[in-house]
Amino acid sequence: MSKAKALAINAPRPQYPYEARSRKITGSGVCVVTVDPGSGNVTGGSMAQSIGSPILDNAALSAFRQWRFRPGTVSQVRIPITFTMTGASY
Numbered sequence: 001m002s003k004a005k006a007l008a009i010n011a012p013r014p015q016y017p018y019e020a021r022s023r024k025i026t027g028s029g030v031c032v033v034t035v036d037p038g039s040g041n042v043t044g045g046s047m048a049q050s051i052g053s054p055i056l057d058n059a060a061l062s063a064f065r066q067w068r069f070r071p072g073t074v075s076q077v078r079i080p081i082t083f084t085m086t087g088a089s090y
Contacts, residue, residue, distance in 0.1 A: 013063065032046055
């Protein structure tokens, strides 16, 4: 389990978009999310390293923006993600 996931109190799994799966698009990247330390809510996110597909980048960012962290624990988190034909791992 990633350190980021260990600090999260709510961590929905990224959905593998049908379009990407049907075209067998896979890859790995790193997402960086900014967290409000007071509330633990994610306030922003970007891809520090693109997965190689805008479809997968957007799917990862969309999921990670919904994460919540324990208040007072982090202000920025790097989350590595890999999309394979079996799904997403992070």
